[in-house]
Every structure is written in structure tokens, then in C-alpha cells.
Amino acid sequence: MKKMMTGNEAVAYGAYLNGVRVGAAYPGTPSTEIMDNFSRYPGVYAEWAPNEKVALDVGIGAAYTGARALVSMKHVGINVAADSLFYSVYTGLKGGLVLVSSDDPGMHSSQNEQDNRNYAKFAKLPMLEPSDSEEAKQFMGIALEMSETFDTPVMLRTVTRISHSSTPVEISNEEPPAAPPEPPLYERDAVKFVMVPANARRRHPIVEERIKKLAEYAENTPINRIEPGDDTIGIIAAGSVYQYAREVFPEATFLKLGMVYPLPAKLLHQFASQVKTVVVIEELDPFFEDQIRLMGIETRGKDIFPIIGEFSPALIRERSVSAGLISTPAAGAEVAAAAATATELPIRPPILCPGCGHRGMFHVFRESGALVLGDIGCYTLGYAPPLSGMHTSGCMGASIGVAHGIDKAVVKDRTIAVIGDSTFFHSGIHPLIDALYNESTVTVVIADNSVTAMTGHQQHPGTGITLQKKNTRAINPEQVVRSLGFEKVDICDPYDLNGLAQTLEDHLESGKPSVIIARRPCVLYTKAKSAAPQIDPELCVNCGTCLELGCSPLMQKEDCVTIDPVLCNGCGLCVQVCPAGAIIKQ
Amino acid sequence: MKKVDILMAGVGGQGTILASNILAEVGLELGYDVKKSEVHGMAQRGGTVESHVRWGEKVYAPLVEQGHADYLIGFEMLETARWPGYLKEGTVVIINRYRIPPPAVNLGKAKYPSEQEIEALLKGAGGRVIWIEGTGIAGELGNPAMVGVVLLGALSNLLGGEEETWLKVIQRLVPEKFLELNKKAFLSGKALQVA
Structure with a gap:
């Protein structure tokens, strides 16, 4: 039986079918629904960790015991988790560990479009990339086996168009493997798992040897395959781009790569010898192209296709026509251009919802005239006119450190750092420690809507509920900041504009580091509503x-x-x- | 087996995602290979939502290509007007007569295009434009958010497939307590007998 599944649903299903017992993640578009879905399968443990680095350590710990583990995050989450990724490649694991990186070419909801295939090469571990949901399910199984066979974490890369596209998936009647009847004893092996320099020096040659063996594996795995066709053009592609290219070049010979690192040198040479012109079609960086050229294979690639933005069949067709690879003209572009000049249509940007507590907060910020150093979440939308209440936003947790740095560089402006409640737990606590320790004067406002709202209302350490809907201890941001040593802490309702404005003025003029918690639960989550005035x-x-x-x-x-x-x-x-x-x- | 490329355009909260899910499952029931893609990261924040649904013998890309759409289903007038580049001669455009003004229009800084302007844009690109009071019909039934199911009812006249097949999929995807109303919404759309 077949069922429509998004790439995210299929990743979760593949993990469940292949006996993954422990899952950990931090929400981030387009990856969020992976752990959401995985958490609902029977017999599994799944959690929202406070951030991606913690999530990966949780997955590594579980895999050290021999259990299979899944860790998922958006592409920039891998930056947060990178330290753990690198050590886990050195130590290896006992059970299979798959780390899913959901990249976002085109930046549908991200601050950059980094190409995380580079992490595979950088950290020296294998990476697979599915091109539809059926492959997403199957590649989970292959990745887990690969992880155990080669004693390494394996990355599975998806992009937004895989994560959020639905394609048919074959539903299995088989039950996932049963859990061991009794908890095993942890097998202690400190030389392998304690990365002091002496041990790490022993492990590095193993890492180098392993990646060579994986390159051999890549030569023969069925997920890297030559699809014979017309020999004029030979296209090398992976993931969603393979599907787009298939639309545009129905007759060409293809090398479809399911394993995107390490690359199969022999297979690539064989492929190149079969076709007249090799063309690499890949979104973002020339990741394949550079490596293929170093193998001594002549290829076209970024001389035709852009290094920026998301691809589509239309874009590939247009560039291929310009480069003389095909003669079928791209349709629609002229019509679209003509229509655009005929009538200018007003844009519809995402905005804060009616009833959002952040709106009152940004109104007060704007009126205060202060410089506002921002962070990542729904409240980032407060930067846009007419609220115009935020002046920087770089990545998760950046607000407070940036505000502190501006403070130390000395500007005339008064400074506010604004950070959401989920972001506070993600990476806001360490910079708060810095602000106290190194005597900042910044006013920190925690924009507390009591849920991880932007990604679709996930729980977090402050909500008192776990991913698997268990009641738990709610960690209170006010208690956290007071226990750190903040003396000036107030809680305000951002619906009360005068009250918030007075408190903010008092804090800004106090000359010491302070915290205001602007608390108003997300109305989309609570469904709270009053009559319209x-x-x-x-x-x-x-x-x-x-x-x-x-x-x-x-x-x-x-x-x-x-x-x-x-x-x-x-x-x-x-x-x-x-x-x-x-x-x-x- | 004929290829069918369908685009849906609307505003976050209008139910485009549910409608495209139904459409994809119906395709699968009818024996097609199906792919569906949408961008919904920031949809809940009142932004634009687009959904691509493709039926065919073998479908590769989940995205409809420019100039290739067979159907454009517009949940909101302005959002429908953004897609002339995807139309070809004879593309059927089913458009819900409903406006959700974007912020710039509310602030008096931009003008919402008129029905005539929108129709001209779509016709100029080859579209055969069919207006439907979808939100009105859904509202009379008790919930304007069912507009998507009304539009699907209208579309089902053109796409074919047994009524039972459509209703079976609706039953699978719509929560139990809203099922009867949604079935009514679908049948009201179908009763419009667009051709």
C-alpha cells in the first residue's frame, strides 16, 4: 500500500521502521516535523532538546549504548551542534546514529543558505541525500546500517523541497525490531571514547582510513547509479535537483548520486567516458563539481547554473537553453514579465498576527528610541515597518552578546536586547552570564509567548510539557535570571503599553544589567480572543x-x-x- | 495517462494545505503517480501560500513548471493574480471572489487590483477564468474556512473521478466532527457544475 508522505514524515517513518529508539531535535524550519512525527510512534523516546548541540549529544549518548538514534535540525542548527559532530566522528559509536540536516536553498525561512554538504567533507563523515519521500524512508535504513558497519555518524541531507513535498511511500507490514528484553550494561571503552590528545591521535588515522573505505563503498552502492540514455549529455545530480533535471532532460544519461559524500571516483570516471559532455547540476556550492574536476574529469556546472538560490525545472531549462544544451525554450517567462509590467501587485509579507503580544512590545521599543538588538523567532518580524522596532538579528542567541559588545564599544544610544522564550533556553543564558560577569548595562527583554511559536507551537523547557506530552517541571525564566544574580527583574504584560513603557524607561535609566519578561502567551496557541473594538x-x-x-x-x-x-x-x-x-x- | 498540473494560491489560514492534501490523495486513488509541494514555513503569519500538485504516469519534480499549469485554483483574488507566468493557452483558472487586503493596502500605500484587472492579467496569459463565490458558499454552510473544499467540488467536475472517491478521501483527511459539513461543502461546489 502507498501513502502520501512529506519528506519529513518519511524520515520519521524510516527511523521507526529501522528500530530507532531515541530521537532528539530542536525545532527549525524545514526540519521540525521530523521529530514531531517520530515522537508519535509507539515504543520510542523523543525529545525537544533546548538546542541542537544538546540534541546531538543526546543522540550520541544513546548510540554509545548500542541503541539506534535520530537527531534532526535545520541547516544552521548544525553550526550549533558542530563541536559535537566533530568529536563523534572521532569516537565513533556503537549503535547507528543519523543526523538529519534540513537545508533551505532559497531561504524560505532562514538567515542564510549555507550548503551543508560541506560539513560532510569538513567533519569527514558520509552523507546521503534522498530525492523523494520513498528514498527518504529507505535512506534512513541504509544510513543506520552504514553508521554501524563503519562506526561513524551518518548525515542525511534534505532540502525544503524534499522536507515539505509529499510523494508516495510504500507502507511496510513488517514490525520494527523489538527492543532488547533487558537493559544492557554499558560497555566501557575509555580509550575509544575519551578524546584526550593521546587517544584522539590514535583515532584520527582511523577516521582517514574509514572515509577511504566509504569511498570504496560509494562505488558499489545501488543508491549511486548510472541511468543510461542519450550519450550527448551526461548529467550528475542528487536530491531534488535530480528530479528537476529529469523533467528538463528526459533523454539524457544520468549519474544519480544518493550518497553525496564521499564520491565514487571510479564510477565518475566510467560515467564521464560514456558521455560526450559531463554537466553537474547542483544547487548552491560547486560541491560535486570541484571534487570531480580534481579527479581530472572535465565538466560543466557553475558556468551555467547559479551558485545562489533555489533551483526549479524552469530555471534549469532557461539556463540550459542559454548554454546551448537544449533547444526547447522555457515557457511562461515572457508572459510573467509582461504581466508584471502591466499591473504592479502589492506584496504580502508575513506579519505579526492580530493579538500578538510582540506588537505592543515593539510599539513601546520604537517609542523609547532605544537601539534594539534582536534575535530569531516570530518577533523578528517586529523589525519591519511600520513597527520598525529591531535593528539587528543574526542567529539564535546573538542578541544579548551583540548588545553587550555595542555597550562596551560605547555608543550614545540606549540598548535593548530582545530574545524569545524558546531562544532564551536555546542560547540566551550564557550571554546573560557574560552581561553580569563583565558588567554590562544592557536591558534584556525576554519576549515570552510561552511556546516555540514560529515553527508551529512546539514545547520547550519553560512550558511544563514534553514533546511526548508528559507533564514535567516548567523551568521559569524569572527564576533562572534571578539565580544568575540579576537584581533588577520585572514581569510585564505587553498588552499594557503604559505599564511596559514605564518599566522599560526605569530599566534603561538604571545603569545596570537588567531583565524584563514581557509575557503574553501566543494567541494562536491559546486561542484566546476578545470582542473587536x-x-x-x-x-x-x-x-x-x-x-x-x-x-x-x-x-x-x-x-x-x-x-x-x-x-x-x-x-x-x-x-x-x-x-x-x-x-x-x- | 494524462499529466495534470495544478497550482493553488492563497493566504495562510485559508485551508490551501488541506485542499492540496485532498487533491494529492485523490490522484493516488485514481492510480496516478503524484507529487505535491508547498511553502508553508511562515504561512501562519498571514503570508502567501502556494501549493503545487502534479498527477501523471511518472512525475519527477514536485513543482509545476512555468507555462505548464493545467489548473490554477485561487483562494484569494490578489494571490491568484501572481501566477500568469505559469499559465498556458486554455489553463482553467478557478478563482474565489474574496479579498484579503495585504498590509500596504490597509495602510493606504498600495491599491488592491480590481476584478477586471485580475481577470485581464489571467486571460492575457491564456487562462479561462471561472469566478466562484467559494467563501460565501462555505460561510452560508457555517464556516468560511471550508472554501477549499467548495473549490475542490467545483474542480472535480473538470478532473473527473467518482464522487465516492473524492468523499472517501475527504473522510480520511477531515476531522470527524467537521466531516458532514465538509461533505456538504464539496457537494455545493460540485453542484456549481463548472465546465
Whole structure:
């Protein structure tokens, strides 16, 4: 039987079918649904770790015992987990460990489009890349076996178009392997697992030898295969790009790579000898191309296809026509261009939802005139006009350190660091320690909506509920910061604009490091809603002050502003900011 | 087996994802190879949602190629107007007569295009435009969020497949307590007998 599954669902299913017992992750688009789905299978343990590095250590620990483990994260999460990735390649493991990296070419919801195939080469471990959901399921099994055969973690790379596309998956009737009846005793082997220099020096040659053996394996694995066709053009591709290229070059000879590192040199030479022109089609970096050239194979690649952005069949067709590889013209481009010039359509950027607590907070920030150093989450949307309440945002946990650095470099501006509750637990605590230890004057605002909202409402250490829906101890950010030694700590409701503004002013002028927790649970999560206020058209002077809140139900008409009662959440911010008293709470 | 390329366009919260899931499963029931792709990372924040559904003997890419769409299903007028590049001569465009103004329009800084302008854009690219009061019909049945199922009902007249097949898939994907209403929504869309 076949079932439609997203790549993420198929990764989770493949892990379950192949006996993975422990899963750990931190949410991040497009990877989130992997652990969400895995956690619902019977007999497995799955958790949201506070961050990706912790998640990987959890997976490594489980695999050290001989259990199979799955760790998943978005591409930039691998940066956070990289230290653990590198040591685990040296120590090896006992059970299979698969680390999923969900890359985001085109940056649908990310701060960069780094190509994580580079991590495989950098950390010296094998990487597989599926091209649809059926392969995502199968490659999980292959990766786990490879991990155990070669005593190494294995990376499985997906991209947004694999993670969030649905394709048919064969459903198995087989039961996953049973758990051992009794807990095994941990087999202690300190020389292998304690990476002091003397031991690490013993392990490094093993790592180098292993990657050579894996290159041999790559020559014969069926997931790297030549698909015979017309010998004029031979295309080398992997993952989603293989599927796009197949649309554009239905007749060509293909080398489809399921294992993207290490590469099979003999197979590549054999392939090159079979075709007149070799063309590598790959998104982002010339990862295959550079290695293939070093093997002495002449190839085309980045001279035709871009190094930036997400590919599509249309893009591959257009570039291939320009390069003279094919003659079928790309359709639609002229029509699209003509339509674009005919009518300019207003864009629809993502914005803070009606009723979002962050809106009031950013309104207060803007009014304070302070410099606001931001972080990653829904609240990053507060940078955009009309709220315009944030001035930097680089990566998870960067806000407080950046604010501290600006403080030490001395600028006239007053500084606020703003960080979400899930981001606070992810990587906000260490920079807070720095701010105290090294005597910063920064005001830190924890934008606490009591859930990991941006990725679709995942639990985190502050919510009191685990991924597998067990009640647990809720870790309170206020207690954490007080226990670190912060003396000036206040909790505010960002719906109360005057209250938050007064507290913020007090903190900014205090001359010492301080924390404000701006707490208002996400209304999409709690489903909290009040009646929409009404606008008295007699009193409304159509000044547009309320529109500066950037709230979608507020609409400027000719004579006055109106509120769409269906969209409105009834938070009452517009009632507070209206200078004419024209908006009346119901 | 004929290739069928379908695009869906709407705004986060309108139910495009559920509708595209139903469409994909129906394709599978009808014996097609099926692929579906959507971008929904920031959809809940009121942004644009696009979904590609492809049926065929063998489907490679999950993305519909520019100039190749057989159907464009527009959940919201402005969002429908963004896709002329994907149309070809004779593409059927089913468009829900419903506006969700984007922020720039609310702030009075941009103009929402008129029905005539939108229709001209789509017709200019070869589209055969069919307007439907989908949100209105779903609203009368009790929930405007069922607009997607109304649109699917209309589309089913053109795509074929037994009514039972569609209803079976709806039953599988819609939560039990909303099932009867969604079945009604589908049949109301089908009763429009678009051709």
C-alpha cells in the first residue's frame, strides 16, 4: 500500500521502521516535523532538546549504548551542534546514529543558505541525500546500517523541497525490531571514547582510513547509479535537483548520486567516458563539481547554473537553453514579465498576527528610541515597518552578546536586547552570564509567548510539557535570571503599553544589567480572543496612528479607519494608542 | 495517462494545505503517480501560500513548471493574480471572489487590483477564468474556512473521478466532527457544475 508522505514524515517513518529508539531535535524550519512525527510512534523516546548541540549529544549518548538514534535540525542548527559532530566522528559509536540536516536553498525561512554538504567533507563523515519521500524512508535504513558497519555518524541531507513535498511511500507490514528484553550494561571503552590528545591521535588515522573505505563503498552502492540514455549529455545530480533535471532532460544519461559524500571516483570516471559532455547540476556550492574536476574529469556546472538560490525545472531549462544544451525554450517567462509590467501587485509579507503580544512590545521599543538588538523567532518580524522596532538579528542567541559588545564599544544610544522564550533556553543564558560577569548595562527583554511559536507551537523547557506530552517541571525564566544574580527583574504584560513603557524607561535609566519578561502567551496557541473594538466614525480623525501598529484588521478607508471583526483578536492595543478616543473597547 | 498540473494560491489560514492534501490523495486513488509541494514555513503569519500538485504516469519534480499549469485554483483574488507566468493557452483558472487586503493596502500605500484587472492579467496569459463565490458558499454552510473544499467540488467536475472517491478521501483527511459539513461543502461546489 502507498501513502502520501512529506519528506519529513518519511524520515520519521524510516527511523521507526529501522528500530530507532531515541530521537532528539530542536525545532527549525524545514526540519521540525521530523521529530514531531517520530515522537508519535509507539515504543520510542523523543525529545525537544533546548538546542541542537544538546540534541546531538543526546543522540550520541544513546548510540554509545548500542541503541539506534535520530537527531534532526535545520541547516544552521548544525553550526550549533558542530563541536559535537566533530568529536563523534572521532569516537565513533556503537549503535547507528543519523543526523538529519534540513537545508533551505532559497531561504524560505532562514538567515542564510549555507550548503551543508560541506560539513560532510569538513567533519569527514558520509552523507546521503534522498530525492523523494520513498528514498527518504529507505535512506534512513541504509544510513543506520552504514553508521554501524563503519562506526561513524551518518548525515542525511534534505532540502525544503524534499522536507515539505509529499510523494508516495510504500507502507511496510513488517514490525520494527523489538527492543532488547533487558537493559544492557554499558560497555566501557575509555580509550575509544575519551578524546584526550593521546587517544584522539590514535583515532584520527582511523577516521582517514574509514572515509577511504566509504569511498570504496560509494562505488558499489545501488543508491549511486548510472541511468543510461542519450550519450550527448551526461548529467550528475542528487536530491531534488535530480528530479528537476529529469523533467528538463528526459533523454539524457544520468549519474544519480544518493550518497553525496564521499564520491565514487571510479564510477565518475566510467560515467564521464560514456558521455560526450559531463554537466553537474547542483544547487548552491560547486560541491560535486570541484571534487570531480580534481579527479581530472572535465565538466560543466557553475558556468551555467547559479551558485545562489533555489533551483526549479524552469530555471534549469532557461539556463540550459542559454548554454546551448537544449533547444526547447522555457515557457511562461515572457508572459510573467509582461504581466508584471502591466499591473504592479502589492506584496504580502508575513506579519505579526492580530493579538500578538510582540506588537505592543515593539510599539513601546520604537517609542523609547532605544537601539534594539534582536534575535530569531516570530518577533523578528517586529523589525519591519511600520513597527520598525529591531535593528539587528543574526542567529539564535546573538542578541544579548551583540548588545553587550555595542555597550562596551560605547555608543550614545540606549540598548535593548530582545530574545524569545524558546531562544532564551536555546542560547540566551550564557550571554546573560557574560552581561553580569563583565558588567554590562544592557536591558534584556525576554519576549515570552510561552511556546516555540514560529515553527508551529512546539514545547520547550519553560512550558511544563514534553514533546511526548508528559507533564514535567516548567523551568521559569524569572527564576533562572534571578539565580544568575540579576537584581533588577520585572514581569510585564505587553498588552499594557503604559505599564511596559514605564518599566522599560526605569530599566534603561538604571545603569545596570537588567531583565524584563514581557509575557503574553501566543494567541494562536491559546486561542484566546476578545470582542473587536468599535470605531466611532464621528470621533475618528483618520490620523493613521493606530495603523502604525501594523495590525491587519485595521484598514484605512476614505473617511475613517475600520476594523475587520473576523480578523480582529480584540487585544485592545489600538484603543490605547488612538489619540482621538475614537476606538471603543466592547 | 494524462499529466495534470495544478497550482493553488492563497493566504495562510485559508485551508490551501488541506485542499492540496485532498487533491494529492485523490490522484493516488485514481492510480496516478503524484507529487505535491508547498511553502508553508511562515504561512501562519498571514503570508502567501502556494501549493503545487502534479498527477501523471511518472512525475519527477514536485513543482509545476512555468507555462505548464493545467489548473490554477485561487483562494484569494490578489494571490491568484501572481501566477500568469505559469499559465498556458486554455489553463482553467478557478478563482474565489474574496479579498484579503495585504498590509500596504490597509495602510493606504498600495491599491488592491480590481476584478477586471485580475481577470485581464489571467486571460492575457491564456487562462479561462471561472469566478466562484467559494467563501460565501462555505460561510452560508457555517464556516468560511471550508472554501477549499467548495473549490475542490467545483474542480472535480473538470478532473473527473467518482464522487465516492473524492468523499472517501475527504473522510480520511477531515476531522470527524467537521466531516458532514465538509461533505456538504464539496457537494455545493460540485453542484456549481463548472465546465
